[in-house]
Amino acid sequence: MPGLLLIAAPVLIAALFATWYLKVRVSPRRDAPPMVPYIIPWIGSSINMATDPDAFFANATAKHGNIVGVQAVGTYRYFVTHPTLAKQVHKMSKQFVFTPYRLHLSMKVFGMKKSTIEETGFFEDSFFETLHRLMAPNEISKNLVPTYAKYAAQEVAAYVPPPTPVTARDLLYKMLFRASAYAFFGGNFDADSCIDDFIAFDKALPLIMLDVPWPLTIPGQQAHEAIMKHMRNYVEKTNASGGDYVEYMTNHAREYHVEHEIPALCLTLLWALEANAPLAAYWAVVLSLVHKNGLAPLVTEIDTARAAWESTNPGLSVAKNPDYFVAQANLPLLLATIQETLRYATSSFSIRRVMEPTTFAGYNFHVGEELVINGRSSQTDDEYYPDPEAFEPSRFLHAGSTTLPTGKEKLINTTAYTAPFGGGVSMCEGRHFAQTELKIFIVLLLTQLDISLAPGAKPEDAAMDSTRIGLGVIHPKRDVMLIVKRRSE
Numbered sequence: 001m002p003g004l005l006l007i008a009a010p011v012l013i014a015a016l017f018a019t020w021y022l023k024v025r026v027s028p029r030r031d032a033p034p035m036v037p038y039i040i041p042w043i044g045s046s047i048n049m050a051t052d053p054d055a056f057f058a059n060a061t062a063k064h065g066n067i068v069g070v071q072a073v074g075t076y077r078y079f080v081t082h083p084t085l086a087k088q089v090h091k092m093s094k095q096f097v098f099t100p101y102r103l104h105l106s107m108k109v110f111g112m113k114k115s116t117i118e119e120t121g122f123f124e125d126s127f128f129e130t131l132h133r134l135m136a137p138n139e140i141s142k143n144l145v146p147t148y149a150k151y152a153a154q155e156v157a158a159y160v161p162p163p164t165p166v167t168a169r170d171l172l173y174k175m176l177f178r179a180s181a182y183a184f185f186g187g188n189f190d191a192d193s194c195i196d197d198f199i200a201f202d203k204a205l206p207l208i209m210l211d212v213p214w215p216l217t218i219p220g221q222q223a224h225e226a227i228m229k230h231m232r233n234y235v236e237k238t239n240a241s242g243g244d245y246v247e248y249m250t251n252h253a254r255e256y257h258v259e260h261e262i263p264a265l266c267l268t269l270l271w272a273l274e275a276n277a278p279l280a281a282y283w284a285v286v287l288s289l290v291h292k293n294g295l296a297p298l299v300t301e302i303d304t305a306r307a308a309w310e311s312t313n314p315g316l317s318v319a320k321n322p323d324y325f326v327a328q329a330n331l332p333l334l335l336a337t338i339q340e341t342l343r344y345a346t347s348s349f350s351i352r353r354v355m356e357p358t359t360f361a362g363y364n365f366h367v368g369e370e371l372v373i374n375g376r377s378s379q380t381d382d383e384y385y386p387d388p389e390a391f392e393p394s395r396f397l398h399a400g401s402t403t404l405p406t407g408k409e410k411l412i413n414t415t416a417y418t419a420p421f422g423g424g425v426s427m428c429e430g431r432h433f434a435q436t437e438l439k440i441f442i443v444l445l446l447t448q449l450d451i452s453l454a455p456g457a458k459p460e461d462a463a464m465d466s467t468r469i470g471l472g473v474i475h476p477k478r479d480v481m482l483i484v485k486r487r488s489e
């Protein structure tokens with residue numbers, strides 16, 4: 001009998017393994033896109049994906065095609081890696097929808113109550129629509145951009161460079177963080193006291209988003225609680241009436257009787273506002289500094305445009321009216337630098353849930369499944385961007401088209417192949433503001449401060465932490481030390 005068991009047990013295990021392999025590992029369904037094979041259940045491809053995400057998606061596409069199933073940390077999703085298919089998914093906004101996932105994040109990440117989401121209609125009938133309207137270009141130009149410009153101008157004018165090197169994060173990230181937080185939440189918002197807790201919360205976010213076992217959720221919960229304390233203090237002190245944007249939101253919350261959610265709503269806004277744009281400012285300056293030409297061409301472009309603009313606009317100055325200046329001046333290199341920063345340093349996922357049975361690209365998708373458009377796949381594809389690993393703003397100065405040997409016209413180096421802000425009806429609503437705030441901030445910085453790498457700082461210091469994927473601007477692996485002086489005006 002024990003002998004029989006000795007033979008039967010391995011056979012049983014092998015049979016179970018083979019069933020799992022055939023059922024799950026090869027493909028969850030016959031009519032579904034092929035799947036990237038993996039060995040360890042639940043963990044799936046997450047280790048490979050986090051080790052070198054660009055290589056992982058490039059290999060997966062080469063081996064399995066432009067839509068691939070990926071199992072990672074208990075979640076199974078279909079990744080779309082080709083820009084043409086991505087655009088089609090974005091257009092199919094009835095079948096492939098972001099809102100259910102956005103609502104899920106509101107609960108899981110920002111701590112909203114299930115009842116608020118499911119029973120009040122607050123988000124779908126009011127909050128999303130209002131935010132969408134308020135972030136449109138004509139709306140932001142009325143008040144948000146001028147208010148932000150005022151605070152950014154104050155930040156840069158008041159900056160006293162220390163005699164010793166500063167970290168790029170302290171200089172770039174924190175200044176932009178404060179200016180945009182004051183623009184949204186009002187000048188009384190205590191940005192300085194919450195900045196470190198915000199960074200900790202943002203860092204813990206990937207962990208908070210995952211369905212990990214209980215002990216692993218503790219750091220995320222702690223980070224969430226720490227930042228929520230700031231939000232509650234802010235609401236208590238100011239009644240959340242500091243800035244127009246927050247005031248609009250809170251008035252709506254009161255109408256829907258969900259006042260108790262105002263601190264969590266403030267956190268939602270703060271995260272959207274600060275999770276990406278300050279890091280984009282960080283990368284635009286740091287990557288330009290380590291580029292072979294340094295910041296000099298950008299400084300020259302802005303100085304030349306400034307001289308011309310100030311002479312035709314007597315009484316105005318770039319230092320005080322940076323928003324007028326960026327709206328009117330011709331600054332192609334600045335624009336190209338921002339575009340290249342977003343191409344080079346973002347990893348954005350557009351997550352869309354399948355709302356009705358849909359056949360797409362020859363595959364069938366079932367209700368509840370999720371498609372993820374990985375914008376970075378095209379951003380790092382050498383077919384669209386020669387030498388994609390190089391940070392080269394001038395590539396966007398020479399965007400255009402070329403004729404292929406087949407006689408076909410092909411777009412090269414255009415923003416058509418970047419998706420830092422996602423796409424379709426749920427494309428980032430803050431994109432107009434984000435790009436404007438970056439332009440204003442960089443103009444203010446470079447016209448008033450002389451920024452260089454500290455002695456000993458190396459290009460390798462500008463390395464990205466590529467393990468954090470899908471959440472927008474990639475975090476730096478380590479900080480870069482800078483020498484800052486005020487420019488003689």
Ligand code: HEM
Nearest residue numbers: 272273276277348350421422423426427428429430434472
């Ligand atoms: C460089 C800066 C930014 C980047 C890279 C970025 C990136 C993104 C991405 C990738 C999405 C998902 C889009 C999709 O699923 O297709 C998104 C959504 C969103 N972003 Fe941004 N974002 C930035 C700045 C901002 C700012 C400053 C705000 C303003 C508060 C903002 C507000 C939003 C909102 C409200 C959504 C949800 C849109 C919807 O569901 O319709 N973002 N962002």
